[in-house]
Amino acid sequence: MNAFRLLAQDSSSPLREAKGLQHVLMHPVSVLWRYLRGCAGLGLLTFAGFLEELDRLELKGETFGPRDYADALADELRISIEIELVDVDDNPAAALAFRRWGKAACVWYDKPSNLARVLVLSNLPPLEMTAAIYHELGHLAAGDPLVLYRHGRAVTKAEALPRRLARSSPAMRRKVIEGEARLRENYALTAGALGSFCLESESLKQLS
Amino acid sequence: MFFVSYRILRPDARPKFTLLAALLCVLVSFAFGRTALPGFDSYRAQVFQSTLVGLAICIGWSIVCLKLAESLEATGVSARARAALRSCPYGLGAALLCNLTIGLAWPVPVLEFEAGAPYHYLPYKLVLLVPETFYVSLAGYFFLKMSGPHVQVGRIRAQNYAFAAGSFCLTLITLNAMANVAVRVFAPQDFRLRLVEPILRVELLMTILFVSAFAIGAALYHTQGKRAKMLARFARWLNARKALDQQLWYFAGSGWGGHAPALEHVTRASAELSLRAQKDKADGEQPGFSPGDSQKALDALKVLILQQSKTRLGIGTNTRELTFLLLRLQNYLLREATLPQASWDIVRANGKHYTYSLASDPLHAPIEKIPLLLSGDPSTHDLLREPEWLQLASVAAADEDLLPTMLTRQIVEGIGVRRRVLTAYENAKIRAQLLTFPGNEPS
Numbered sequence: 026m027n028a029f030r031l032l033a034q035d036s037s038s039p040l041r042e043a044k045g046l047q048h049v050l051m052h053p054v055s056v057l058w059r060y061l062r063g064c065a066g067l068g069l070l071t072f073a074g075f076l077e078e079l080d081r082l083e084l085k086g087e088t089f090g091p092r093d094y095a096d097a098l099a100d101e102l103r104i105s106i107e108i109e110l111v112d113v114d115d116n117p118a119a120a121l122a123f124r125r126w127g128k129a130a131c132v133w134y135d136k137p138s139n140l141a142r143v144l145v146l147s148n149l150p151p152l153e154m155t156a157a158i159y160h161e162l163g164h165l166a167a168g169d170p171l172v173l174y175r176h177g178r179a180v181t182k183a184e185a186l187p188r189r190l191a192r193s194s195p196a197m198r199r200k201v202i203e204g205e206a207r208l209r210e211n212y213a214l215t216a217g218a219l220g221s222f223c224l225e226s227e228s229l230k231q232l233s
Numbered sequence: 234m235f236f237v238s239y240r241i242l243r244p245d246a247r248p249k250f251t252l253l254a255a256l257l258c259v260l261v262s263f264a265f266g267r268t269a270l271p272g273f274d275s276y277r278a279q280v281f282q283s284t285l286v287g288l289a290i291c292i293g294w295s296i297v298c299l300k301l302a303e304s305l306e307a308t309g310v311s312a313r314a315r316a317a318l319r320s321c322p323y324g325l326g327a328a329l330l331c332n333l334t335i336g337l338a339w340p341v342p343v344l345e346f347e348a349g350a351p352y353h354y355l356p357y358k359l360v361l362l363v364p365e366t367f368y369v370s371l372a373g374y375f376f377l378k379m380s381g382p383h384v385q386v387g388r389i390r391a392q393n394y395a396f397a398a399g400s401f402c403l404t405l406i407t408l409n410a411m412a413n414v415a416v417r418v419f420a421p422q423d424f425r426l427r428l429v430e431p432i433l434r435v436e437l438l439m440t441i442l443f444v445s446a447f448a449i450g451a452a453l454y455h456t457q458g459k460r461a462k463m464l465a466r467f468a469r470w471l472n473a474r475k476a477l478d479q480q481l482w483y484f485a486g487s488g489w490g491g492h493a494p495a496l497e498h499v500t501r502a503s504a505e506l507s508l509r510a511q512k513d514k515a516d517g518e519q520p521g522f523s524p525g526d527s528q529k530a531l532d533a534l535k536v537l538i539l540q541q542s543k544t545r546l547g548i549g550t551n552t553r554e555l556t557f558l559l560l561r562l563q564n565y566l567l568r569e570a571t572l573p574q575a576s577w578d579i580v581r582a583n584g585k586h587y588t589y590s591l592a593s594d595p596l597h598a599p600i601e602k603i604p605l606l607l608s609g610d611p612s613t614h615d616l617l618r619e620p621e622w623l624q625l626a627s628v629a630a631a632d633e634d635l636l637p638t639m640l641t642r643q644i645v646e647g648i649g650v651r652r653r654v655l656t657a658y659e660n661a662k663i664r665a666q667l668l669t670f671p672g673n674e675p676s
Contacts, residue, residue: 064374065394066381073387090577110582124486147582150596151589153478155579208382214471215385215464218575218591223385223464 070191070205075212076224078166078190088220091158094213095143098162102188105140106165108158110147120146130157132164133179134171134186141165141186142174156210163209166190169202253296261289276340283343284333287361291329294365294403295322298372305375312551318375321368325361332361347429350417358414366407373400385468386461392453399446406439463572470562477536477555477596484539492538494665495629499534501661502625502654503527509653521651526622533599533626540603541635556600563597599626606636616640616649624650628658 062068079085082097089097091108099106113120123129123146130145143161145154164171168189173180185195196202216223298321305315335357342348343357376397380390413432416425489496507527510520539552566572576590602623616624630636631644643649 061377064381065377065397066383069382071382071387072385088573088577091579092581108580108582110580110587112583129482145580150478150481151579151587152474152594153482154587155577155589156475158579211383211468211471212385215468217577218573219464219467220573222460222571222573 070208072212072215074192075209076216079216081190086221086224089217091155091162094159094217095162098166098190101190102165102186104186106143106162107140108143108145111144113146113148129153130161132161132171133174134184135174136184141171156214159210159213160206163206163213164202166209167202167205168195169206257289257293261293276342277337279342279344280333280336280340284329284336287329287332290365291325294368294372295325298368301372301375305379310375314375317371324364325368328361328364332357335360346433347426348417349422349425350414352418355414355418359411362407362411362414366404369400369403369407373397373404376400384465386465388453388457388461389465392450395446395450395453399443399450402439402443402446406436406443409436409439463569466562466565470559470566473555473559473562477552477559480539480552480555481535484542489535489538490542492633495633496531496534497665498658498661499530499625499629500527501664502657503530505657505660506621506625506654521621526620528595529598530622530625532596533603533623534629536596536599536603537606537626537630537635538633540607556603560600563591563594566591606630606640617651621651621654624654625658628655632658
């Protein structure tokens with residue numbers, strides 16, 4: 026029995042060594058490749074991909090604002106979306122909480138009423154306010170887990186909506202989730218402001 | 234030949250650039266061509282020839298780095314990284330000088346490619362190859378970063394991928410050159426003769442790949458349509474505009490670096506000037522201060538405070554650079570008649586209708602006027618001809634010592650601005666003092 030075990034170990038050791046050597050050689054390459062992929066943003070949503078999403082919302086080629094995008098998204102996800110401004114003067118405690126989190130907006134989801142509330146600070150400059158709303162709507166579109174709230178209070182559990190606009194499943198890492206929401210925010214600002222202007226040229230490779 | 238023909242065919246299209254590119258190509262061709270010719274009298278002559286090749290590469294790469302630093306996105310790239318790119322001509326220039334000095338002091342057979350080399354050949358080559366590797370990889374990294382999905386235009390992404398690939402090929406060339414140095418210095422003769430040949434072949438292959446990648450990138454850059462350029466500029470403007478908003482937002486948290494009372498004074502003085510304007514309007518005169526001017530005066534002062542602040546925010550780029558970039562891009566977008574009117578409704582809430590329009594961007598007028606205030610020479614423009622909101626912001630800025638000395642002196646003496654603006658600001662200050670008087674403090 027012992028002899029058999031010894032034999033088995035002996036026969037597998039060159040294979041293990043080869044695998045170890047392969048790991049030693051390939052590991053830095055795979056780390057470098059992962060780093061370069063991350064640096065070039067490969068695998069993340071592209072503007073062309075976002076235009077495809079807009080096509081499903083019937084907003085492709087149209088100029089739109091956050092309210093229009095929210096309405097179209099609500100129809101697609103079969104939920105209600107409300108955009109609410111948190112008045113800094115009326116509700117200083119809420120404003121302080123936003124500041125503590127380092128955020129300008131957030132999205133809460135109430136499961137029983139199927140309502141997503143996008144809360145935004147009222148004292149933001151207009152462009153920043155638009156970007157903050159699009160950012161939160163981007164989380165909804167990507168199907169990211171949302172903070173649940175009950176009776177006006179956030180509960181610690183987060184849950185994803187049953188439907189999502191994005192084709193791919195949401196990312197797992199917080200950094201990637203936020204990065205993709207930032208991309209959606211920028212894409213929505215550009216596509217909403219320029220409408221058909223960003224589709225007309227075939228050479229831009231942005232026609233889906 | 235290509236650049237000369239291009240200059241003849243299109244004399245108005247970047248004449249300086251085409252001339253510089255043509256000269257650089259001539260220098261590169263001469264330098265490389267000369268190294269291929271046999272018959273070098275001495276080692277020193279070889280060192281000079283090698284320096285000529287190095288000079289061509291350093292000039293070319295410095296131009297690439299400077300152009301890259303100029304066109305980097307406003308956000309996501311730190312000021313330090315941009316400074317590192319801008320230091321390329323100095324870094325490579327110093328390295329080339331050291332390389333030449335070592336080569337002249339202790340001459341080496343640089344161009345006898347298969348010959349063995351003494352130990353001091355190692356510092357002679359590394360003093361130039363190490364900085365070259367650093368700057369080439371740095372540029373490659375930023376090209377790769379600029380090919381990310383945030384760029385939005387597929388063609389520009391492809392162009393930056395090509396430049397990144399070219400830069401990484403050049404990095405491999407420099408690493409290959411280091412291997413060549415090691416072989417020439419340390420390897421025994423028979424081993425060296427076997428190794429040098431493949432090393433030189435790899436270098437040739439990488440050079441072909443590097444040139445091809447840059448040619449593809451340059452072709453993509455020069456053949457992009459106006460629409461693609463405009464879309465890319467809109468995306469850049471958006472990033473820059475958001476970065477400035479973000480800086481203002483962060484700086485508000487610090488109490489405007491101790492200048493918060495000045496903003497209070499401007500708000501109070503604006504109220505007084507608005508009342509005055511209403512009276513003027515009732516008397517049938519042209520009002521000097523309209524309802525939106527209070528916000529403009531506040532924004533101008535905020536941007537001035539931010540620009541003159543010594544606090545490093547650690548986010549985005551330098552505020553002064555950012556405002557110049559923003560102004561340039563916004564003026565371009567507003568000038569373009571083919572671009573749609575970028576305006577949208579944000580939200581209706583609390584009885585208010587929040588909207589945004591590029592044409593009436595709240596920060597546009599303030600950032601357009603600020604360079605005039607900071608130019609340092611008050612004779613170049615007359616503040617009295619400027620709107621009252623700018624005069625008010627200038628009075629507050631002069632009071633906070635944010636303006637150049639000459640302009641500050643002029644404002645304090647009451648020469649450069651209207652009397653009523655100065656009085657409104659003085660009244661606002663007095664009112665603030667009265668409100669903070671112990672007896673008037675709210676219980």
